[in-house]
Amino acid sequence: MSRTERPRGGAEPGHGAPGRRGRITRELVVRTALRLMDAEGLEAVSMRRVARELGVEAMSLYHHVRDKEDLLDGVIEAAMAEFPVPEDHPDWREAGRRIARAWRALLKAHPHVLTLLAHRREPLAAAAVLRPVDRALAVLARAGLSPEETVRAFRAFGSYIQGFVLAELAHLFGEGEPTPSAEVDLGPILAELPALAAHLRYLAHCDFDEEFEHGLDLMIAGLEARRAET
Amino acid sequence: MSRTERPRGGAEPGHGAPGRRGRITRELVVRTALRLMDAEGLEAVSMRRVARELGVEAMSLYHHVRDKEDLLDGVIEAAMAEFPVPEDHPDWREAGRRIARAWRALLKAHPHVLTLLAHRREPLAAAAVLRPVDRALAVLARAGLSPEETVRAFRAFGSYIQGFVLAELAHLFGEGEPTPSAEVDLGPILAELPALAAHLRYLAHCDFDEEFEHGLDLMIAGLEARRAET
DNA sequence: GTTGACGCCTTACAGCGTACACCTATACTG
DNA sequence: CAGTATAGGTGTACGCTGTAAGGCGTCAAC
CATH class of the missing domain: 1.10.357.10 (Tetracycline Repressor, domain 2)
Incomplete structure (x- = not known):
């Protein structure tokens, strides 16, 4: 529960630039997974596949997402947030x-x-x-x-x-x-x-x-x- | 589509005893999967696990079921059939x-x-x-x-x-x-x-x-x- | 008795989630 | 500026998955 705190909604608060080196974020991972799911179905959403889509290795995702279930929770949430x-x-x-x-x-x-x-x-x-x-x-x-x-x-x-x-x-x-x-x-x-x-x-x-x-x-x-x- | 015809509902028609050697049937496989699903959840329903439950190897199931999707269709159907x-x-x-x-x-x-x-x-x-x-x-x-x-x-x-x-x-x-x-x-x-x-x-x-x-x-x-x- | 099919098994492969160890460039500290 | 901590990337490995291909023994029929 304490690990992998989700980044709060509104961009990094104050302490420094928003991470010059970090290329991917939870937000980005989740959105990629959602896009993949819509385009190719649930089975296409694997950690390896999402990572490849981002030009990154599978294990890198675990720095932004606790596990796959957490990723899918994020996907649900991201879809919900689109409600117009x-x-x-x-x-x-x-x-x-x-x-x-x-x-x-x-x-x-x-x-x-x-x-x-x-x-x-x-x-x-x-x-x-x-x-x-x-x-x-x-x-x-x-x-x-x-x-x-x-x-x-x-x-x-x-x-x-x-x-x-x-x-x-x-x-x-x-x-x-x-x-x-x-x-x-x-x-x-x-x-x-x-x-x-x-x-x-x-x-x-x-x-x-x-x-x-x-x-x-x-x-x-x-x-x-x-x-x-x- | 033509392979693995499902056994018709009412026991083998006429040509001989109902298979002296064959120990498992589609019916049995499906019921085992349903039981497993209810007891331990969807993830527990793997071909290997269902097979083990029946004292048989995973590949044996494929003689009674086209693939996993077909098995799960059977599970849905079996559950539906219980409607009182x-x-x-x-x-x-x-x-x-x-x-x-x-x-x-x-x-x-x-x-x-x-x-x-x-x-x-x-x-x-x-x-x-x-x-x-x-x-x-x-x-x-x-x-x-x-x-x-x-x-x-x-x-x-x-x-x-x-x-x-x-x-x-x-x-x-x-x-x-x-x-x-x-x-x-x-x-x-x-x-x-x-x-x-x-x-x-x-x-x-x-x-x-x-x-x-x-x-x-x-x-x-x-x-x-x-x-x-x- | 021979044949053929059926039912089951073994092996193998590609892909899965993820634990663990490692490396490196960055950002903060003194 | 030097030193250090750390976040975020990688590589490897394990045990699991579904299932294609092929082998082998037993049964029913001719």
Whole structure:
């Protein structure tokens, strides 16, 4: 824990020039890893490969990163930090939709971040994530919910968005007909699954953008219904 | 594709005894891998380790499994197949909740399955997944939705459930105060994030079971509101 | 009895994360 | 300015990974 302190955010404080000799920094290592991950996938992100990309030997990275897990944490954080807080909108529903869309866009821009998140088993206390959280809470609070309900709604929306992108990336939707190879004969299977058979037509294809919006509106409608109740 | 045909589901068809000599089968390999994964995590699932568990050498596995990816596909499928279709309920809302709970329970019973799913980039045409899908569709259809709306609702609910468990397993919720080490000083950060600061109390802890139900009810409410509209 | 296939094993290779030792140019100290 | 500490680079090595290639014994069928 005490080793390999991360360099604080804003460039070296005061004591001297920012290291004339040191060529690479944690920041640089992490960004290289992120770029590599986006371009060539998770498997491409090896210590040796990242190092080569920087014109350096693998072991050099360990002066800037505790181990590979720490590097990947940095990658998650770096991706999160890209979140572009969208412009506000007077209607809280539309403002919320914009945040949701931005979040989905971010997760799709760095598809493997979701894999990394799924892999984690400990909380990630990243300051970079907190800003989007704050924006989302602010918008939901404007919907006239109690603080407790606001947090609940935040979690529900967050779950939906992440789950949607997960399904989207893993192609969990649209798995019915369009499998071109038709590896398995669906006939006998469908005979036992009448509901599935009845909806196959609509399961077969999926306009993700449209579907995402519909789900979002569904939750918004639920929120308003609940608010009207109390 | 043509190599290593998976043994069809129902025991060897007719041509002779089921292999007197062959000691291990794809089924056995996959189940061993799943057990290992649940007990010791994803990293423990290596070809050598699974083989050792079966008292066999690593390369022997390749007679029953195309490669490691194929093995892990089998693991996903095996876990999915465990889905315990819950008893029906006259009220479609309660019936839906039961399916949702069962799905969440399954994903939590085999936490790494979600990681594997997140890792996938191609559709998984697993017959084992179709049965739960069928049940869910049947229940949602009873809510009085059009087929198209039924599929939409199915996707929305599925996204929510998977996203919730993802967040739950990665500890994405409950990240505010209770970090015991208090690695970072939240003070200065919170100054810029008023909404987050205001809700910190409720963000800090999370009763997952309760929260899950609330989100579920939120979506059900949305569904009913939309149904009332049209 | 011979043949052929199947199931398992051995060997080997390239790549992985990283512990450890070493070297060197820089930056601070006296 | 000389001396020294140290941060940041390198090289080597170990045990692990997935899997390609080939060998070998046992079984079923002709």
